[in-house]
Amino acid sequence: xxxxxxxxxxxxxxxxxxxxxxxxxxxxxxxxxxxxxxxxxxxxxxxxxxxxxxxxxxxxxxxxxxxxxxxxxxxxxxxxxxxxxxxxxxxxxxxxxxxxxxxxxxxxxxxxxxxxxxxxxxxxxxxxxxxxxxxxxxxxxxxxxxxxxxxxxxxxxxxxxxxxxxxxxxxxxxxxxxxxxxxxxxxxxxxxxxxxxxxxxxxxxxxxxxxxxxxxxxxxxxxxxxxxxxxxxxxxxxxxxxxxxxxxxxxxxxxxxxxxxxxxxxxxxxxxxxxxxxxxxxxxxxxxxxxxxxx
Amino acid sequence: xxxxxxxxxxxxxxxxxxxxxxxxxxxxxxxxxxxxxxxxxxxxxxxxxxxxxxxxxxxxxxxxxxxxxxxxxxxxxxxxxxxxxxxxxxxxxxxxxxxxxxxxxxxxxxxxxxxxxxxxxxxxxxxxxxxxxxxxxxxxxxxxxxxxxxxxxxxxxxxxxxxxxxxxxxxxxxxxxxxxxxxxxxxxxxxxxxxxxxxxxxxxxxxxxxxxxxxxxxxxxxxxxxxxxxxxxxxxxxxxxxxxxxxxxxxxxxxxxxxxxxxxxxxx
Numbered sequence: 295x296x297x298x299x300x301x302x303x304x305x306x307x308x309x310x311x312x313x314x315x316x317x318x319x320x321x322x323x324x325x326x327x328x329x330x331x332x333x334x335x336x337x338x339x340x341x342x343x344x345x346x347x348x349x350x351x352x353x354x355x356x357x358x359x360x361x362x363x364x365x366x367x368x369x370x371x372x373x374x375x376x377x378x379x380x381x382x383x384x385x386x387x388x389x390x391x392x393x394x395x396x397x398x399x400x401x402x403x404x405x406x407x408x409x410x411x412x413x414x415x416x417x418x419x420x421x422x423x424x425x426x427x428x429x430x431x432x433x434x435x436x437x438x439x440x441x442x443x444x445x446x447x448x449x450x451x452x453x454x455x456x457x458x459x460x461x462x463x464x465x466x467x468x469x470x471x472x473x474x475x476x477x478x479x480x481x482x483x484x485x486x487x488x489x490x491x492x493x494x495x496x497x498x499x500x501x502x503x504x505x506x507x508x509x510x511x512x513x514x515x516x517x518x519x520x521x522x523x524x525x526x527x528x529x530x531x532x533x534x535x536x537x538x539x540x541x542x543x544x545x546x547x548x549x550x551x552x553x554x555x556x557x558x559x560x561x562x563x564x565x566x567x568x569x570x571x572x573x574x575x576x577x578x579x580x581x582x583x584x585x586x587x588x589x
Numbered sequence: 590x591x592x593x594x595x596x597x598x599x600x601x602x603x604x605x606x607x608x609x610x611x612x613x614x615x616x617x618x619x620x621x622x623x624x625x626x627x628x629x630x631x632x633x634x635x636x637x638x639x640x641x642x643x644x645x646x647x648x649x650x651x652x653x654x655x656x657x658x659x660x661x662x663x664x665x666x667x668x669x670x671x672x673x674x675x676x677x678x679x680x681x682x683x684x685x686x687x688x689x690x691x692x693x694x695x696x697x698x699x700x701x702x703x704x705x706x707x708x709x710x711x712x713x714x715x716x717x718x719x720x721x722x723x724x725x726x727x728x729x730x731x732x733x734x735x736x737x738x739x740x741x742x743x744x745x746x747x748x749x750x751x752x753x754x755x756x757x758x759x760x761x762x763x764x765x766x767x768x769x770x771x772x773x774x775x776x777x778x779x780x781x782x783x784x785x786x787x788x789x790x791x792x793x794x795x796x797x798x799x800x801x802x803x804x805x806x807x808x809x810x811x812x813x814x815x816x817x818x819x820x821x822x823x824x825x826x827x828x829x830x831x832x833x834x835x836x837x838x839x840x841x842x843x844x845x846x847x848x849x850x851x852x853x854x855x856x857x
Contacts, residue, residue, distance in 0.1 A: 353712015353732025361690035367592050371690035425721045482794050490789040495657040503649035506642045509726040582723035
């Protein structure tokens with residue numbers, strides 16, 4: 295799959311933003327006033343910024359409102375609704391925390407639930423696609439949610455919690471790679487089932503339908519990013535999880551350095567997740583490539 | 590509404606005969622010709638006369654080489670070249686319809702044709718992602734999803750002569766490799782053809798239940814038999830010359846010495 299920067303940016307940033315909103319809704323940390331204001335500005339900048347970035351790849355962004363209508367069948371539509379519901383609910387909760395020094399517990403719990411539901415619906419957009427075996431796995435939503443929770447804990451300043459969540463997320467990441475590498479073969483879709491031509495023999499793509507490229511090849515048969523897959527996996531794991539954990543466990547006394555370390559951890563985590571998300575797209579192989587003898 | 594209808598009154602679709610398709614791409618051209626100036630937005634090209642031309646097509650013809658397995662009867666079978674036209678299969682369980690967030694993609698209850706309402710399409714591309722067959726292409730000029738309409742503006746068009754009320758690709762195919770009809774009716778010509786020739790689904794494991802069927806290629810004739818077709822033409826017209834030539838032939842045969850064997854139709 296073509297790793298569109300807008301979609302990578304969207305899933306990385308909004309996942310982190312909604313993760314932070316979930317923690318804020320649960321009351322970790324139970325901040326009020328100016329501190330709460332800073333937390334909510336960061337969370338909304340990430341979540342809304344991500345959502346806006348996702349509209350850049352649309353052919354007709356001006357019609358985006360229509361995308362809220364098909365929640366009964368479409369995960370993309372459900373994601374839109376969940377995101378708006380989460381942002382509105384948490385917005386109200388934030389107003390209480392910032393200006394009224396209040397924590398409306400039920401509203402916070404609801405907002406946290408909706409925030410995580412948004413991340414889940416995002417992941418289901420990819421998980422539902424049988425055409426991309428690497429995404430069509432139970433581990434895909436687990437991965438999205440674990441990243442969001444780990445990043446959220448990191449941003450929410452939950453030092454202890456974030457270390458455990460980061461370690462758990464890195465385990466999910468490794469499992470996703472191991473399972474994902476076998477997914478295409480396990481799907482049972484081959485050139486033989488695609489063309490129905492085997493008859494006991496073998497099929498080879500002889501000539502493509504066109505001399506140039508086309509939308510399908512540009513969108514679905516992206517092989518450039520896979521060349522350095524192994525190195526990128528190491529980078530994703532290092533920046534996304536190992537470095538942040540190291541930054542968090544380093545024994546430091548001064549609160550300034552502690553904050554600096556936390557900032558480094560967040561930045562490093564963000565880079566790692568973006569690299570992982572790049573691989574999520576670049577390594578995903580669409581079955582339509584079989585008709586071209588490529589994947 | 591992007592929920593799929595539970596049943597459709599008809600299942601209009603194509604039957605594509607991989608045995609007769611000669612790979613001329615006439616269906617591709619006629620499809621582009623009809624659909625660029627009729628239903629919906631035109632099918633644009635990018636850099637059409639430049640170094641890297643590409644464009645939107647609703648129908649494309651692949652070519653595959655099939656190497657049959659060796660058998661005692663055919664220890665060294667020749668490879669077969671199969672031309673493989675591919676367009677929307679108008680699936681009964683069309684994943685492209687249910688993923689659409691705006692309701693632009695829909696499957697018609699009356700005839701099962703899958704269409705895109707282009708004024709509702711936001712061009713997110715998710716339907717193309719969900720299609721295993723590569724039947725949908727986002728038009729880069731228009732920013733909306735394009736797909737085969739089964740020439741919905743031809744098949745019911747009473748302004749056209751009756752013979753033309755079939756999809757453009759079917760009307761054009763010079764080999765008669767494309768057939769159009771109601772695959773939901775077991776007595777229709779297309780359904781009979783599918784039953785007779787063992788019509789198949791593409792990627793059945795995807796669970797899309799395609800309406801369009803493909804007729805598998807028949808096994809090819811053997812090479813020796815093909816050459817024998819010419820043998821009668823090359824054989825001498827009269828096996829035994831009569832009259833004076835016959836007497837001369839026999840007389841010469843009786844003379845001692847090697848005479849070359851009688852020329853025959855065999856060729857080397």
